[in-house]
Amino acid sequence: MKSDNTERSFEKEINKVAESADGWYENEYKASSERLYETFSELYKIRKSYFDDASKEQTQSRVKILKEKCIARGCRFKSKSPTIAEMLIKMAFHKPKAEKRVSGYRRAFSVLLTNEEVNETNVVDYIRSKGGVEELRREATKQTVSLKERVAIAERRVKELEDLGSFRTEESGKNAANSGDIVIAIGVQTAKGTVAMKELVFQKNGTLSGKTAIEAALRSFYSKSRKREEEENKTNESRESADEQEAIVDAAQASTVDAQEKEVA
Numbered sequence: 001m002k003s004d005n006t007e008r009s010f011e012k013e014i015n016k017v018a019e020s021a022d023g024w025y026e027n028e029y030k031a032s033s034e035r036l037y038e039t040f041s042e043l044y045k046i047r048k049s050y051f052d053d054a055s056k057e058q059t060q061s062r063v064k065i066l067k068e069k070c071i072a073r074g075c076r077f078k079s080k081s082p083t084i085a086e087m088l089i090k091m092a093f094h095k096p097k098a099e100k101r102v103s104g105y106r107r108a109f110s111v112l113l114t115n116e117e118v119n120e121t122n123v124v125d126y127i128r129s130k131g132g133v134e135e136l137r138r139e140a141t142k143q144t145v146s147l148k149e150r151v152a153i154a155e156r157r158v159k160e161l162e163d164l165g166s167f168r169t170e171e172s173g174k175n176a177a178n179s180g181d182i183v184i185a186i187g188v189q190t191a192k193g194t195v196a197m198k199e200l201v202f203q204k205n206g207t208l209s210g211k212t213a214i215e216a217a218l219r220s221f222y223s224k225s226r227k228r229e230e231e232e233n234k235t236n237e238s239r240e241s242a243d244e245q246e247a248i249v250d251a252a253q254a255s256t257v258d259a260q261e262k263e264v265a
Helices: 002-027 033-051 056-072 084-093 099-114 123-130 133-142 147-160 170-174 211-264
Strands: 184-189 195-201
Touching: 002 033, 002 056, 002 084, 033 056, 033 084, 033 099, 033 123, 033 133, 056 084, 084 099, 099 123, 099 133, 099 147, 123 133, 147 211, 184 211
Parallel strands: none
Antiparallel strands: 184 195
16 A cells, blocks of 8 residues: 555656646746756656665556656657666656757766765755756766776666566575675577576676676676667757758748749739
């Protein structure tokens, strides 16, 4: 019963922030940066309050609610398993032909989520101190991410992805006390299209000890996810450029028609 109430509360919160974002976009986009900062603050609180300490079942339930809201608002995702942060940003700010701006917001939001100076009480002040959301986006684009930061970011992103499946072994059962740790599964591709699992690499125990291997795998995941983001940004920029060119052509054609009508008159 308590869980049901929590899920209703979660759904109410994301509906509230979606309406808030709509209000900002329709009425105050050019006039009120503060409203934008407050929306980021609300999204940050939702991300931290409803997902950081949630159980697997709670996370799956909330992701389902969030995905349904995204679909209802017409959001599109390049990846089949978008992160929670990406879904929150798109859920709030999705508008037709606004992919480039939303992509920038996602980058700015990632800076907030990974910065130790930021907490649920100071998001607005932090954005203001940095010079606004656009400056945060530029910071995310320009900053050099250390190897340690890449591992931390990748670990967070991996945990946000949907499960591909799960299995239990004697070793994983013994490792249950380390719930939340990243584990590497080593397998062999089969001709049937399946993967034959051969070994598990744990951070703290197992026949193979693998902190170094796990960190290397996470850094690789980080690089791949960054590459996907860059490709998506290029696609969004190309789409927006095409929309702009189409608008220019339409305007030119309209101008020509007006001139011809005046000559006839």
